Amino acid sequence: MKASKVLVAAALFTFATAGSALAFHSGGVAECEGCHSMHNSFEGSANVTGMAQYASGPFLLKAQDQSGACLNCHNSADTVGSGYHISTDGSLVGQTKQGPVELTPGGDFAWLKMTTTGSIRKAATTWEGDRKGHNIVAVDFGYTADKTLTAAPGGSYPAASLACSSCHDPHGRYRRFANGTEASTGLPIFASGSYTSSAAPIDGISAAGAYRILAGVGYQPKSLAGSYAFTSETPMAVAPSTYNATTNVTAAGVADRVAYGSGMSEWCANCHTSMHLDTYNSGTKGLVHPAGNGAKLTAPIAANYAAYVSSGIMTGTGAGYSAMAPFETGATKSLADVTALKAFQAAPVAPTTSNNVLCLSCHRAHASGFESMARYYLGNEFMTIADASNAASYDTSTTENKINMGLTVAQQTNAYNGRPATVFGPWARNYCNKCHAKD
Template sequence: MKKFFTVSLAVAGALLLVSGSAFAFHGGGVGHCDGCHTMHNSPTDNGAPPGTPGPSLQKGSDNSSTCLNCHNGADRYHVNSADGSNTNEGGDFHWVNDNGYAFQVRPGVFKTVDYNNLGHSVVAADFGMSADENLTTAPGGSFLAAELGCSSCHDPHGQAQGGTIGGAAPISVSGSYGEVPPEGTIAGNYRLLYDSNKVGFSEDAPIARASGYDGKSTQYGSGMSGWCANCHGQFYSQSASGGMHPTDVSVPTVYNSYVATGNFTGDISSAYDPLVPIERGVTTGSWDLPSPGYDSETGQALEAAATAGVDGSSQVMCLSCHRAHASAFDNALRWDYTTSEFIAESWMYKPQTGTPVAETAAPYYKHGEAIDVADPGSGNPFTDGYGEYQRSLCNKCHVQD
């Protein structure tokens, strides 16, 4: 829970092989119960002494610890690495842990990095993760920081509005990967996000499509900013009234021509920048979004539509600028706009004191691949950086550089 408008978008769980086909553990709805709960709290269930279950017989001492029993670690469906190396779209909770990072502002002057301000500080006692020390409630809202966890945003049982509990239809497919539900069934919500059926929520889950359970690429459809407003409502209302950066508004068409500082040779067919994502304006389902995947050898999108820039239906959203979980930068931003004139000179590249940032840390990445932002490369928008003198990526829409 940090100083800007973020939303947690955790990736789906481990794979379970059934009848020769691979299914996500959550599969768009409730998974098998003993994945998270210890039925009789026996040592064979979770290794804990009998009589010491977590809440609701969970396998962790709290909700987020139960989630991190599977999602702690690096790469694939993990979201909390030991070195900041995760490159999924939501970001890495590593950055909101107290890692002792500091950087040199100028010779002889060092600044400690405020890890509280780098993303959502979920409470997961079994993994040493605690509540935000600066904020007691969600900025722009009233949700308590001490109660923030994975299940504040994600429904572990995968209920979707109008389905299952509502009795309208069963969930047959995940809403994360573009699958079309068979007739008489519905898709689950994107990343098991809550609908307005959660107490205190007024907005349904957004529409988006991920490249796979590892969440390394995402195409966004609609509804993201409104969904963030379930906890950060004052920000959302002020964005509509001009008090804050607007969301749910058209992306400026200069987005298409802007490639990097000093380079305005872009074309709408290849203008999409995954470090500055947009909503496509799709309001039906994830299956109507282009596949966000790309060929790792050629660096080209599997569907030409995934590389396209903005058109009349494209919108700005909260995640155009922010990571959902956490990032290496203040307010969970996708790039550094506070410690240097050029994004290639971000704080983690400066002389360190205390614990140095690991060489494997990935502050900047596209489609799950870490990039050197100072190296413009060969002109491939999916894998290249921008150049040594690239300024803030706010300029992708505003062009003040």
């Protein structure tokens, strides 16, 4: 028994200290006992959140729902962002508290709990946290279904059934092969396919896991009945093997800089179908903004992107890449393209007309500090102001004739994934100008 305790402790240590949780998921299905409990009893006591001893959760999960089983590991009471955590514990979240701190590329789900009181044109206004991301249901961690939307915008996926497992295959079956194809069965997955450090699949021997163990063609959670099976395969992207940190928080970013290859918007359309259609569907107009493999950057847009430094300053001469407004390179799942994509993540180059906009150019995948889980605030003319010394600052005033969300400077800095206002400069207008240069 003592030996087994040592082994468990060592395994947990490996998991807890791995920035990308590779030791646990390894690109495919993880250890069964990491998520499931046969009898909800570890050495004679209950070990499942919210459940009585010997009373198991659904599917023998160690939680009362699917997302809770994920957040058992991915929720944290961190005071600074760390590793694989994508949810700041609710005890730290509130208008007068620390607020969400996890700075992963997908954002911190805890922004959903950040209902604040701010102002619109000096009038007190409540800013509902519910509007800031994907409202996963995780009873044990205080996450509830969307209070307004009953289905995915532009689609029919039921909001009451939204879970981490709606997007991520908990058993990690989807894999890419050395020939660039993808399937849910076949050669064994021997490594994650998510990171710049991930090993390449070996022809006829092994496969690499799908990016972030996302689900592909034919997938729908076992708990969800109906016609919701995915029709698009997983996207191609790679992330740094160490992420979620406040180091090197320039406009380009390092710790949250994902290199997107192709297919992300098409994958999002598994649930948000009409966003890619030039027709109405349940009152939602398609093509709100061009996005997808076919939404190539025009030459003027690519030039704007590379030249933009900050509002009104178009003197950039380098790549100009910004993780606040990423684009897809067009890379496929072929070995050569994956190698090139890893190189791009390490040293991005300026965009060309071969690159394209994706949904995540403007949105975060999980949640953000802003409405519609946007990467930046769209409500004001200016993202930043200037203080008495004309240095850039985030605004906290509720007395002026503008919009204020009731966030502190520290909370706004985290909302921009650790970027202080000085990254954008004083009086920086909306970051749409990174591409459109209308300021």
